Amino acid sequence: MRVEIGVFFTETPLTDKDALQRYRAHGGEPDPDRPMGPCIDAFLTDLAARYPRLDALPEEGRTVSPWSGDFDISDGLVRIAMGGIQCADAVEFIMDLADQHGLVCFDPKTCSILTAPPGIHLDKQSDAAIWPLTLATLSLALVGLLWLH
Secondary structure, three states: OOOEEEEEEEOEOOOOOHHHHHHHOOOOOOEEEOOOHHHHHHHHHHHHHOOOOOOOOOOHHHHHHEEEEOOOEEEEEEEEEEOOHHHHHHHHHHHHHHHHHHEEEOOOOOOOOEOOOOEEEOOOOOOOOHHHHHHHHHHHHHHHHHHOO
């Protein structure tokens, strides 16, 4: 099973629908009007420290990596494709890192923002964001279980 997560920086409050539009519009050449910025750079550095990118792993190490391929990084957004037994753990780590670095973490499958800095997620019901986070966590845990069988 394949899971995709999008991570990006914004100072503009947005809804889940806005985040989906941003995710779908992503791609192509990097946009100088949307630089990656220090938050994304620090996020990628911390992510690689825990889960190295595929091109940094020896051939035998790639089988235990959560990544399905290299990250798609452009237009101010990082698109991360995952699969395998470490997928659920990697998603949890990505969500924590995005939160630490003040980034939005978006799940295109559920069309929902998983984490966002305070005041950014307009659809969020409470500051705890317990419901979307729990659904995302459960669905990704099930993906991990299905992968094992």
